[in-house]
Amino acid sequence: MAALFVLCPLAGGPARAQAAAPDAPAATQPQDESQVGFEADQVSYDNNADTVTASGNVVLRRGDQAARAESVTWNRASGQIVAIGNVRIVDEDGNQIYTDRVELTQELRAGAMENLLLVMREGGRLAAMSGQRAEDGTVVLDRAAYTGCDVVDSKGCPKKPSWRVTAARVVYDAKGKQVSFKGARLELFGIPLLPLPGLRVRTDGSAVSGVLVPDLSSTPSNGLEIGASYYFHLADNRDLTTSLHAYTDAPPMLSAQYRALIGKGAYQITGYATESRRIGVTGTTPGPDSKRDFRGYVDANGRFQLSPEWSVTFALRRATDATFLRRYDISRDDRLRSTINVERITPNSYFSIAGWETQTLRVGDRPGLVPLALPEIDYRRRIDEPLLGGRVELQANSLAISRTSGQDTQRAFAGARWDLRRITRMGQEMTLTALVRGDVYHSDENALTSTAIYRGRPGWQSRGVGLAALDVKWPLVGRLIGGTQVLTPRFQIVAGPSIRNLAIPNEDARAIDLEDSNLFALNRFPGYDRIEGGTRFTYGFDWQFERPRWRVLATLGQSYRLSREPTLLPDGTGLSSRTSDIVGRTEVRYRDFVKFTHRFRLDKDSLAIRRNELDAAVGSKRTYVEVGYLRLNRNISALEDLQDREELRGAARIGFARYWSVFGSGVVNLTDRKEDPRNNSDGFQPLRSRLGVAYEDDCLEVAVTWRRDYVRTGDARKGDTFQIRFALRNLGFR
Numbered sequence: 001m002a003a004l005f006v007l008c009p010l011a012g013g014p015a016r017a018q019a020a021a022p023d024a025p026a027a028t029q030p031q032d033e034s035q036v037g038f039e040a041d042q043v044s045y046d047n048n049a050d051t052v053t054a055s056g057n058v059v060l061r062r063g064d065q066a067a068r069a070e071s072v073t074w075n076r077a078s079g080q081i082v083a084i085g086n087v088r089i090v091d092e093d094g095n096q097i098y099t100d101r102v103e104l105t106q107e108l109r110a111g112a113m114e115n116l117l118l119v120m121r122e123g124g125r126l127a128a129m130s131g132q133r134a135e136d137g138t139v140v141l142d143r144a145a146y147t148g149c150d151v152v153d154s155k156g157c158p159k160k161p162s163w164r165v166t167a168a169r170v171v172y173d174a175k176g177k178q179v180s181f182k183g184a185r186l187e188l189f190g191i192p193l194l195p196l197p198g199l200r201v202r203t204d205g206s207a208v209s210g211v212l213v214p215d216l217s218s219t220p221s222n223g224l225e226i227g228a229s230y231y232f233h234l235a236d237n238r239d240l241t242t243s244l245h246a247y248t249d250a251p252p253m254l255s256a257q258y259r260a261l262i263g264k265g266a267y268q269i270t271g272y273a274t275e276s277r278r279i280g281v282t283g284t285t286p287g288p289d290s291k292r293d294f295r296g297y298v299d300a301n302g303r304f305q306l307s308p309e310w311s312v313t314f315a316l317r318r319a320t321d322a323t324f325l326r327r328y329d330i331s332r333d334d335r336l337r338s339t340i341n342v343e344r345i346t347p348n349s350y351f352s353i354a355g356w357e358t359q360t361l362r363v364g365d366r367p368g369l370v371p372l373a374l375p376e377i378d379y380r381r382r383i384d385e386p387l388l389g390g391r392v393e394l395q396a397n398s399l400a401i402s403r404t405s406g407q408d409t410q411r412a413f414a415g416a417r418w419d420l421r422r423i424t425r426m427g428q429e430m431t432l433t434a435l436v437r438g439d440v441y442h443s444d445e446n447a448l449t450s451t452a453i454y455r456g457r458p459g460w461q462s463r464g465v466g467l468a469a470l471d472v473k474w475p476l477v478g479r480l481i482g483g484t485q486v487l488t489p490r491f492q493i494v495a496g497p498s499i500r501n502l503a504i505p506n507e508d509a510r511a512i513d514l515e516d517s518n519l520f521a522l523n524r525f526p527g528y529d530r531i532e533g534g535t536r537f538t539y540g541f542d543w544q545f546e547r548p549r550w551r552v553l554a555t556l557g558q559s560y561r562l563s564r565e566p567t568l569l570p571d572g573t574g575l576s577s578r579t580s581d582i583v584g585r586t587e588v589r590y591r592d593f594v595k596f597t598h599r600f601r602l603d604k605d606s607l608a609i610r611r612n613e614l615d616a617a618v619g620s621k622r623t624y625v626e627v628g629y630l631r632l633n634r635n636i637s638a639l640e641d642l643q644d645r646e647e648l649r650g651a652a653r654i655g656f657a658r659y660w661s662v663f664g665s666g667v668v669n670l671t672d673r674k675e676d677p678r679n680n681s682d683g684f685q686p687l688r689s690r691l692g693v694a695y696e697d698d699c700l701e702v703a704v705t706w707r708r709d710y711v712r713t714g715d716a717r718k719g720d721t722f723q724i725r726f727a728l729r730n731l732g733f734r
Contacts, residue, residue, distance in 0.1 A: 220719025223249030267302025326716030368405025390420030456505035483547025514574030572634030622655030
């Protein structure tokens, strides 16, 4: 074979030879990806052996592949290419091979190697003493070790990885883009832990089927738990994880999770199934002859974008009984909501058909009183053309609520809202708002609603709604102690006729409470079924201070009703009198190190604190302290949606020794019977606490956690829970 060589000078160094195979042009990077080109400091021939040897900074290229070495010998008769000395090979996926000696094919694929290191594009590293190319084109590596950790520190010095997988033999399939281990065993900090049969790793970073690291835990309800999982990579857009949970004090449980990404969206389905003796929420233990029941849980959700405008979102959550989720430590939710929502969104309109159903898991709740809402239809349209300089938005809405043992309600309304916003010459921001609406309701079985003010009158009812509002803000900007402050006095007047409220059933506007977030709202009820009528003034201010690294926000306000008619707002909401309570919020932030938020409501007469909510966080990502406190002292007799309570929450993490940390958290119920007669707490009842230690570096997370639950709910017993968690980078283990 003949080869073409062209000598060219390189700036700052000796002349280098650029070469190409006879069917490739003389170029450093051949145009045809099937051809191989190379360059070197010098090239020599051995006519007797029919070899070509390139030496000195040799570079071979073929498409996206490349190889570098101190010396490369090409046997023109056999086509064998041998690279020697500080060899570095980059394949088409970006994976890199470092070795002392390697045999290459004419496609630049690695053959026999010695003392090699494979650095995968996704961060994994595979080292082996030697390797040989098999007949099927794969490379078989002997005495190999794999890790997802860095093997050098920030200064470039070698370091031991925190975990690695050792194997007697490893098969590297460059074409199939995967590494298969035989006789694999996981080591943590040099200590062999457990075998990993059938372990495979993809070199392109995609998922591969295999066994996951077991979950280990111990709970008072089920005893010692070992969860073994297998991951099935069904396709690039679909996967399935199946798990077997074995317990010492309970029958085994199966679980599975299926996930799919399709052209129009994505969805996932998770399910749990077992058979065990069920204990009621009262905690009565079943006898030894009691029959086992099927118990399980399903959780499915997804979203599909059918077109740029149309989408469908759904969620399904359902459990066989009230205590299953807590007993098996799946979730602490006390309500499971299933929803479906079809939406159409355009720049000027919104249309939705939705429905939801709720399964209550609360002790004492009657399932027959839990509503099923289907359908809820909502349409909104924004008019492009301004009316008297303002923006007009139209809305139509309907809702049907049914109960198996309670009140049924249907409603429909249509309305229009007009908003005009202007800035005066003196800088005031003025907003004019007008709202008109007509409502029609139908209800029956009203007497089954225990709270009288929520019932409304049975049969057909109607009402008209009309409101007008003026909202004025006046930002005043100035300097303060090296920063900038903005003081914004605010005044609002809302006026409207008396509204026929109590004749209308109240389904969505029950949990009203005066807060800083709804102080200046047009309607301070959270839903549509109740509307504030009459005339009221609301006044207050916002204050903002900013300087380098600091930011302070504050809000304070109150409202006053002109009408002397009794209000439908119950005592304890802060709105029942003509003069409302005083509400406010303060927020202080210092960089990302300190965040403090205080929300409060003061009694208008005694200045007693009716709402006191504190949230504080101090620290960095590795070391921090978080504290939360809430007290609702509404001074009200017990009402379904307005119970008083007091709660303290805390969490902390302390990082040490670079990768280690200890963490803990706790929740304490401070509510006593004076605040809530239905509460059995004596004023200090711990609900749950947690304490643990964790190790986390660039490729490994290990955490040992202890948790104590102080409240028993059926067969979800109180007591101590221990859990060990692993997460290994580039293996997909958890």
